Amino acid sequence: MINTLVVGEIKDGKLSENSFDLLKISDKLSDRTSLVLCTSSQDNVPLDDIKILPVDFIYLLKIPSLDIDRGIYDIDTYALSVFLNSKDFNLILFSKSEYGSVVAPRVAFRNKKKYLSDCTGISLKEDLFLIERPIYGGVAIAEYQVSTNISPVFSIRSGLQNLDDISNNKIAAIEEIDIQFNEPHPAKMIEEYSNDSLEEIKLEDAKIIVSGGRGLGNEIAFEELKKLANLLGGALGASRAACDAGWIDHSLQIGLTGKTVTPDLYISVGISGASQHLAGCSMSKNIVAINNDKDANIFNVARFGVIGDWNQIIKSFISSIEDLSLK
Amino acid sequence: MTIEIAVLAKQVLDSETPSHLFKINADSNNLEIEDNSAPIINGFDLNATEAALRLRDEGHEVNITVIMAGFNFVNEVIKKTLSMGADNLILIENESLISCDSSFTVEVLSKAINKIGNFDIILAGRHASDFDNGHVPIGIAERLRLPIITYASDIKIIDSILRIKRVIPSGYQFIESKSPCVVTVSNEIGEPRYPNLRGIMTATKKQPKIITINDLEIEPPSEKEINLTKVFIPKINLDTEYIKGDDESELGRNLAMRLKEEGLI
Ligand SMILES: Cc1cc2nc3c(=O)[nH]c(=O)nc-3n(C[C@H](O)[C@H](O)[C@H](O)COP(=O)(O)OP(=O)(O)OC[C@H]3O[C@@H](n4cnc5c(N)ncnc54)[C@H](O)[C@@H]3O)c2cc1C
Numbered sequence: 001m002i003n004t005l006v007v008g009e010i011k012d013g014k015l016s017e018n019s020f021d022l023l024k025i026s027d028k029l030s031d032r033t034s035l036v037l038c039t040s041s042q043d044n045v046p047l048d049d050i051k052i053l054p055v056d057f058i059y060l061l062k063i064p065s066l067d068i069d070r071g072i073y074d075i076d077t078y079a080l081s082v083f084l085n086s087k088d089f090n091l092i093l094f095s096k097s098e099y100g101s102v103v104a105p106r107v108a109f110r111n112k113k114k115y116l117s118d119c120t121g122i123s124l125k126e127d128l129f130l131i132e133r134p135i136y137g138g139v140a141i142a143e144y145q146v147s148t149n150i151s152p153v154f155s156i157r158s159g160l161q162n163l164d165d166i167s168n169n170k171i172a173a174i175e176e177i178d179i180q181f182n183e184p185h186p187a188k189m190i191e192e193y194s195n196d197s198l199e200e201i202k203l204e205d206a207k208i209i210v211s212g213g214r215g216l217g218n219e220i221a222f223e224e225l226k227k228l229a230n231l232l233g234g235a236l237g238a239s240r241a242a243c244d245a246g247w248i249d250h251s252l253q254i255g256l257t258g259k260t261v262t263p264d265l266y267i268s269v270g271i272s273g274a275s276q277h278l279a280g281c282s283m284s285k286n287i288v289a290i291n292n293d294k295d296a297n298i299f300n301v302a303r304f305g306v307i308g309d310w311n312q313i314i315k316s317f318i319s320s321i322e323d324l325s326l327k
Numbered sequence: 328m329t330i331e332i333a334v335l336a337k338q339v340l341d342s343e344t345p346s347h348l349f350k351i352n353a354d355s356n357n358l359e360i361e362d363n364s365a366p367i368i369n370g371f372d373l374n375a376t377e378a379a380l381r382l383r384d385e386g387h388e389v390n391i392t393v394i395m396a397g398f399n400f401v402n403e404v405i406k407k408t409l410s411m412g413a414d415n416l417i418l419i420e421n422e423s424l425i426s427c428d429s430s431f432t433v434e435v436l437s438k439a440i441n442k443i444g445n446f447d448i449i450l451a452g453r454h455a456s457d458f459d460n461g462h463v464p465i466g467i468a469e470r471l472r473l474p475i476i477t478y479a480s481d482i483k484i485i486d487s488i489l490r491i492k493r494v495i496p497s498g499y500q501f502i503e504s505k506s507p508c509v510v511t512v513s514n515e516i517g518e519p520r521y522p523n524l525r526g527i528m529t530a531t532k533k534q535p536k537i538i539t540i541n542d543l544e545i546e547p548p549s550e551k552e553i554n555l556t557k558v559f560i561p562k563i564n565l566d567t568e569y570i571k572g573d574d575e576s577e578l579g580r581n582l583a584m585r586l587k588e589e590g591l592i
Contacts, residue, residue: 071500072476072493098496102477105462109469114428114552117460135458135558136342139349140358142427142458143557150552187474187504190490195498208592232592240514250480250515251498256459257513259496265591275346276456286591288582289567297346305567306582308575316579324587 002124002148004030005089006055007080007107008037009099013044018095018158020053025156026093027054029124034059035172036083038076040066047174055172059083065181071189073099077106079179084111090148091129096155108153115153116144120160124148137256137276159262159283195251201235203252208234208265211254211281214241215270215291215310222248224311225269228318237261237281239271255280269310273298290314330389330484330506332379333440334413335451335464336372338397338404342456349560356558357425358457368407371452373519375512376408378482379450380520383412387484390414392443396435398425409530410522416535417443423547427458427555431548433466438543440471447506448489453478453513461511468509476502480515 004026008019019035026033034057039045041064051058061079069075080103084092092107094100096118108115120141121132131144131154146152196202203209210229212222222236229236237254238247254261256279266284271277273289273296281287282301289302290310299305306313344360352359379391392415393408400418409416419439423431440446449468454461468475480499481492491502494515504510522530540547570585572578586592 071502072474074474101461102465102475105465106469106475109430109433109462109466114430115462116553117462136340136349136358137456137459139342139346140351140558140560142555143559144427145554145556147552152553187476187502187508190501190503192495192500193498244514244518250494251496257453265586274343276342286589288586290582299567300563301565302567303565304582304585305569306578307569308578312575313579313582316576317583318579320580320583321592324583 001032002030002090003032003088004034004091004093005087006033006035007092007094007100007103008035009095009097010037010039010043010045014046015050015053016095016097018097021158021160022093022095022156023053023055025122026091029122030091032056034089036061036080038063038066038079040064040070042067051172051174053172054170056170058172058174060174060176061179062176063179063181069185069188071192072187073103073106074183074185074187075181076103077110078181078183080107081110082179083177088151090151092151092153094153094155096157100155104153104155113153114146114150116146117155118157119154120157122154122156129154134279137274138279139275157260159260195249201233203235203237203254203259203261206235206261206263208232208267209237209254209261209263209281209284210234210267210269211237211239211271212242212248212269213239213271214245215272216242216247217270219247221311224314224318228267228314231318231321234263234265239274239277268298268302269314271298272296273301328388330382330387330448331444331446332382332389332391333443333446333449334372334375334379334391334393334408335436335449335467336376336393336395336408337369337452337455337457338366338395338400339369339455339457341367346560351558351560356555358558365401366404368404369452369455369457371454371456371512371514373407373411373452374514374516375450375452376411376413377519378479378510378512378516379448380412382482382484385483392417392446394436394439394443395419396421396424396432396439398422405535406530406533407522409533410526411520412526416533417538418535419538419540419543421540421547426548426551428548428551428553429460429463429466432463433470435540435543435545436463437467437470438545439538440467442538442543449473449507449509451509451511453511464509464511471509474504474508475511476504476508477511478513479510480513482510
């Protein structure tokens, strides 16, 4: 019997999309699914929405000190570790969000559990978990076998396609657990700044993304792409090379170490298609590649390819769209 | 007072090599590069070395010790951090250190850090670009019970308190930490410096110090709890439809029409 714990995240008053995906994965794999949430007194947990999901148990860890410092997740790590000490699970799932990338390995090492990050496939064969995860930025895929007896911790890549829809006829039991954090706490968050502006469409939510790379050659070129993105009602993204060059803010970086996006249309301009970049965008429904090198790797994942100099192509692309939308 | 900085660095295959040059080595169940090009120091670890050197540039008295755990070290490669300006290099070589289960690496590096001495700051890259896991520095922090601050893009020391700018998906945070602590560094910190001639000369003369796992009184793991069973290079076979046109203007126009036709814009 597989008894799985999903470590959930609350975003904007809702269970995050990634956490929801974890529940779907767990539902397929396990006999029993529990969800644990670390909450401060200010968190608004949408319990009515959550308890009708395919979850058997919901554990709400109530941690007053989370109000004070959530910065580097010392308190979340502590609370989850205390919780895990009191319960037995065969499998602990995090999503490979920023939260999961930090808290999952911390919890795993603190509780002496084995850990694999950024898994893109997970299934069960007798008493083994079969895991698939990309390595070398996605150049290759590695397959692992991990015994269900050692209750491993995995983080799962977000945006995986083809997750079955779930039908549910259970109502979860809810347990609240109070946890006091009195450990020494030598590192604290002092300030947090957000680059998200309200008017703009978030990359993660965008249906259309126009993304630029080193091939654009300079900062000013991004204004042209921005214009195109606005025209299409989409968002602007970039490769790491363009961000590292200082042409555009790093928060717009797409890829293995940037954002993972899944738009309907991803228009890449002057991007070579390195595996680390594709790690963040290859799950887009339709990729358009504009590149003057016919052998560029990006064409291998593109549904539509345009070989040529981006500058003139984009100018005429923009004016054609303006014409088309007037009709 | 001298600030003792450890920088953890890993020798890896260059994962930015064009993907068609990678092939599978069936014996080691790992990747290799067709033209046998030299490995590199993991890029983020060079960012970490850069972060340490910048503290020196800012006037702090620092002693930088690079610690590398791995196997089959290449002499010219491992000296890179010395030629950038690091003071000491320590090598721990053992075949089990390239296993996919990093708990052994965590144990080895934690014990080495304890044995070598009193580090004020332990820096590492945010992850290694071969297995892309990013859990060794985090594991070390947990084992040594030190604060762990990930994804640093700037590190300042003010009155012996570290002030770290930490990159998060929505922007950034400022974290203040007492030392000792573990900090992982991201590429947002900026390009690692190129070694200058003097640096290269100094590095040629310096000999790395070797520590063995016997020195650390550690046995390699006898039983594997995580088994890497297969590595393969996925084939992507998408039928790309190339937009036709006599010049760039026509290409742009035809692309717009084609996407409109498909209802994509
Ligand atoms: C551990 C690790 C993590 C990484 N994480 C990320 C990540 O998250 N995101 C990411 O993007 N990268 C990441 N990278 C970097 C990645 O490997 C590539 O170096 C990077 O994606 C290259 O960016 P690029 O395609 O813009 O630049 P390049 O590879 O230099 O490509 C530029 C392209 O522009 C084309 N071009 C040039 N001029 C023109 C023109 N006039 N018109 C049209 N096309 C033109 C060229 O043909 C070329 O194909 C990571 C690397 C490592 C090692």
